Amino acid sequence: MNQELNEHVAQLVNDCLPGNSIDCVILGYENQQLKILLLQWKNKDVWSLPGGFILKDEDIDQAAHRILEERTGLKSIFLNQFYTFGSRERSQMNGVIQAKRTQEMLRELEIDNPSFVHWIQGRFITTGYFALTDIRKTHPQPDFLSEKCEWKALDDLPELILDHGQIIEKALEHLRIQLNYLPIGLSLLPEKFTMQDIQKLYEALLQKKLERSNFQRKMLSLGIFIRLEKQLTGAANKAPYLYCFDKVKYNKLVSKGIGFSY
C-alpha cells in the first residue's frame, strides 16, 4: 500500500468540497502549433488536464491557481473561468469503460480508503479555467501523481480521461468567440514576428485558412503593432517586415474591446 497516496486521498475527502472540481486548459503556441499542457498518470497510458478539488475554505478562483501550481509547477498564470461542466454522464463519458477504469486505477494504485473510494466515484461538477501562456517561459513539473507534465500538440492529442476532450473543445470555442472582440497573441507569439506568423496563429485557432491581404489589412487596422526592420532572408527585396506589439495600445484594446463599440 502506498502510504503517501493513501494519506493524500484521506486528506482530500476531509478538506475538500464534495462533488466539485476544477480543470485547467493551459494553451501555448510553438513551431506553428497550438499546444496544451497535460499530465500523464503514473504507470498509465492515459492523460488528463491539470485538475483537482476545492478546499472547504477556498474561493474557486484561488483553488484554480493552487491546483495548477501544485500539479504542474506553473505560477502566476492569468486564469479565466470559461464554463462549468455538469452533465450527469460526464464521469462515464465512455460508458462502463470509464467506471471500470476508475475502479481498475484505484486497485492498481492500491488506494483502499473506503471514504475516498465512495467520494471519488460520486458525481462531480467541474469548472473549467483557461489561460494562454508563453511556452518558453514555463517549466512544467509533474506532481507525485503523474509520470509526465508535457505540452502536447492540439491536433495530435493522446487518450484523455473523462470528458477532458470536450472541455478542451469548449475552451477553444470560447477562445474563437474572444477573437471577435479581443486582440490575441501577446502571450503566444515571440517578441518579433511577421504578419505571416500572426496569420498562422489565427489559422491554428480558427482551424481554417485565411486570405492573406484581407487578414493583414484587418490586423493592421487594429493599430496595436509597431513595424520594425525587415526579416533577414536571402532575397532582401522580398523580405517581410517584422512587427512587435505596442503593449500600451494592445492593453487598451483588451479593455475596450475590438470592433462594434457604440
Place this chain on the structure above:
Amino acid sequence: MNQELNEHVAQLVNDCLPGNSIDCVILGYENQQLKILLLQWKNKDVWSLPGGFILKDEDIDQAAHRILEERTGLKSIFLNQFYTFGSRERSQMNGVIQAKRTQEMLRELEIDNPSFVHWIQGRFITTGYFALTDIRKTHPQPDFLSEKCEWKALDDLPELILDHGQIIEKALEHLRIQLNYLPIGLSLLPEKFTMQDIQKLYEALLQKKLERSNFQRKMLSLGIFIRLEKQLTGAANKAPYLYCFDKVKYNKLVSKGIGFSY
C-alpha cells in the same frame, strides 16, 4: 409546523447534489426599462433570483430549466450559462447579517429538519444562467415558497439575498460583451420599432448615452432590418420610419457573429 414545507426540504436533502445550486437571471425590456424577474419570499421583505438545486440524476442545464419553470412558471426559455460563483464568502455577503438571517428565516418558516438545516447552512457554489425574454409573452407565477413573482426595474431593485446583486451585475457584464459580437433585440423589442427605440434599449444595456447618427449608421450596416411605413405622428414629415427584424438575416448574424470575422 408547515407540513408541506418540511416534506419539501427533506426531499431536497435526499434528492439533490450537496453544495451546488443554480440561479437564473431573466431579463426583459418594457417602457424603456430593463427589468428582471424576481421572487419575493413569503411574508418577508426580501427578494431573490429564481434559483434552486440540482437533482442527483439531472444535467445542470436541465436543472436550470426545471428550476425556472417550478419557481416562476416560465417554460421553453432559451437559457445560457454565463458564470459560476464560488467565492467562499458568498453565503455571508453581508457578513453575520446573512448567516443570522438564514437562521431567522428557518425559524420563522418553522423548518426544523436537522439534516436540511445542516445542508442549507453549508457552502454552495452556484452556476448562473441568463435569458432575454419578451415580457408580454410571459405569465410569471410565484411558487409555494414565494409571495410574489414580478418584473422589477433594474435601476430600482429591492433588497436581494446573498450575492444575488453581484450575480445580476455579472450577467449584465456578460451581456455587454455579447453586444460586441451578437445582435440583440429580437426577444426584447416589440415587433415594430423605430431606430430611437433600439437606441434606447442599447443605452439601457450599456448604461450610457449614445450618439444618434453614429449609432444608426452602425445598426443599419448590420443588414438585419426591414424598413416599414413611417410611424404615425402629428407631423408627417418628421415621422420616423418603423423597422422590424429580418429574422433570417438576424439569425444568420447570431451564428456568424458581428464584426471582426476573419
